[in-house]
Amino acid sequence: MPAAVIAAGFVSTSQQMPSETVAAVAVIWIDPPQLIDNPPLSISCWRRSLASEPIMTEFVENTYQPLGMAAIMRHAFSGESMLPLSDKIIAHLNTWQEDANAMMDLSLILQMTGHHDVGMAMLNQALSLQQVFTPIPARPGQLRVTVFMAAGDLMANTPIELLVENSDIALTLVYIGENIPVVKDLPPCDLMFTAVGHAPENAAVLSRLAQTLGHYPQAYDIVNHPERIAMLARDSASKLLRDIPGLIMPPTVLAQRHALTVIAAGEQRLEMVSPGVDFPVIIRPANSHAGKDLERIDAAPELAAYLAVVQADDFYIAPFIDYSSADGQFRKYRVILVEGRPFLAHVGISSHWMVHYLNAGMAENAEKRTEEARTMESFGTGFSLRHGAALAAVAERTQLAYVGVDCAETREGKLLIFEVDSNMVVHDLDSPELYPYKHAHMQKLFSAFEGMLKAQSQSR
Numbered sequence: 001m002p003a004a005v006i007a008a009g010f011v012s013t014s015q016q017m018p019s020e021t022v023a024a025v026a027v028i029w030i031d032p033p034q035l036i037d038n039p040p041l042s043i044s045c046w047r048r049s050l051a052s053e054p055i056m057t058e059f060v061e062n063t064y065q066p067l068g069m070a071a072i073m074r075h076a077f078s079g080e081s082m083l084p085l086s087d088k089i090i091a092h093l094n095t096w097q098e099d100a101n102a103m104m105d106l107s108l109i110l111q112m113t114g115h116h117d118v119g120m121a122m123l124n125q126a127l128s129l130q131q132v133f134t135p136i137p138a139r140p141g142q143l144r145v146t147v148f149m150a151a152g153d154l155m156a157n158t159p160i161e162l163l164v165e166n167s168d169i170a171l172t173l174v175y176i177g178e179n180i181p182v183v184k185d186l187p188p189c190d191l192m193f194t195a196v197g198h199a200p201e202n203a204a205v206l207s208r209l210a211q212t213l214g215h216y217p218q219a220y221d222i223v224n225h226p227e228r229i230a231m232l233a234r235d236s237a238s239k240l241l242r243d244i245p246g247l248i249m250p251p252t253v254l255a256q257r258h259a260l261t262v263i264a265a266g267e268q269r270l271e272m273v274s275p276g277v278d279f280p281v282i283i284r285p286a287n288s289h290a291g292k293d294l295e296r297i298d299a300a301p302e303l304a305a306y307l308a309v310v311q312a313d314d315f316y317i318a319p320f321i322d323y324s325s326a327d328g329q330f331r332k333y334r335v336i337l338v339e340g341r342p343f344l345a346h347v348g349i350s351s352h353w354m355v356h357y358l359n360a361g362m363a364e365n366a367e368k369r370t371e372e373a374r375t376m377e378s379f380g381t382g383f384s385l386r387h388g389a390a391l392a393a394v395a396e397r398t399q400l401a402y403v404g405v406d407c408a409e410t411r412e413g414k415l416l417i418f419e420v421d422s423n424m425v426v427h428d429l430d431s432p433e434l435y436p437y438k439h440a441h442m443q444k445l446f447s448a449f450e451g452m453l454k455a456q457s458q459s460r
Helices: 032-036 068-077 083-095 100-112 116-129 200-215 226-232 234-240 257-264 300-309 366-377 388-398 438-458
Strands: 024-030 043-049 132-136 143-150 169-176 191-194 253-256 281-285 295-297 314-319 330-338 341-350 402-409 415-421
Touching (some): 068 100, 068 132, 100 116, 143 438, 169 200, 191 438, 200 226, 226 234, 226 388, 234 415, 341 366, 341 438, 388 415
Antiparallel strands (some): 132 169, 253 314, 281 314, 330 341, 330 402
16 A cells, blocks of 8 residues: 655655555655755655564554744754754654654754755645644643644744743644644633734635634634734735824835836836836835845836846835935834834844845844844833834734834834734844843843733633
8 A cells, every 4th residue: 555755755654554454664764964964955765565574563652742943943043953853853753654743843944954845845744644733732820822823934924932932821833724624623722813924825824714713712802813914915004004194114016027027128117007106116026025036126127137037926016215324224123013012123234225134244243233232222212212103003003912013214214114014033042142132122022922912811
């Protein structure tokens, strides 16, 4: 009887089968050094005949303890090799071929070591076996939170495991998706939370979750309702937040490739897809994350060159706004709103307009870190005081108890918003030697998040 094989090359049996019907058992076999330290990934599968081997009838308990996102990411940020962790998990999966918890851990490691597609295949294999996971099991007296998750990568969901690490919160993660059965019988909980972030690939997931909530009596006032998260698409968010005093969010439109091709050829003006807008603009594929294929376009020939390289059907376009400070540097702030209260997660400082914290040279530049420390320390009397009314309006209009804002400050003193999302990466994993100032501020954010969940549960 043949075993099932998934796209990544991982092989497992679908059920326990009597020895007389088994010709071969398929087992995962991965060369760990090549897997983690030396891309590209080398995965092969092998089968061993059981015809002449006795079948073990003694019951052996599966003692695998899931690591979870917080532990795995903390290990990765420490700079230590991921090989020992992957080695242990792979050895375990050679025996326990249908351990979905181990597969989930290995999926995270694969994604964090540059093997995104294989990691996602591993995730899908795990979700074909079960859809409910408990990375933080409940202890007596703990607040039990059921969290709805999309079957996506590290960027797809609110990083709730990082937000409640070392807290008094127990988590049950429930995965949903187009090809994932709806879990109708959930473990008891005190509160429900939507972690699914908005993205084009998650639009159907959010819609399905909104429809599914009727199955769960305790979800009548879920924290971060999926219908509100769906409003955070780049084009709808700019409409939602327009006309807020002291705030600018450039109008963002979704444009199709064929329309942009006509503009790139000089046959139409940019106003055809974005009324009142002219070059320069910023453009990105609709499904782009973390600045992938995000570019500034100053003229039609540049647009033609961009479309020749970036293969996508739909693109977001928005006017480019120069938000450089007087010293020529660009500063991007990640602000998290917890029940409307702002917390600063980080400040990226760069000479380039496209600022991402990881490529802004923060770790290499002590002066930038000193400025970030100073900004975090004075946040309550500085940035958040200047823009408090605008940030409060963002919280009011989104109607989300937890939401993140990537923003800047224009030379005219206005709050410039790039993006509003509920799934922005927020953590306390940076080196305490390089960033000794961060821990205290991140713990304030985490404490506020924990307090919000507890207050929300008590109000029900």
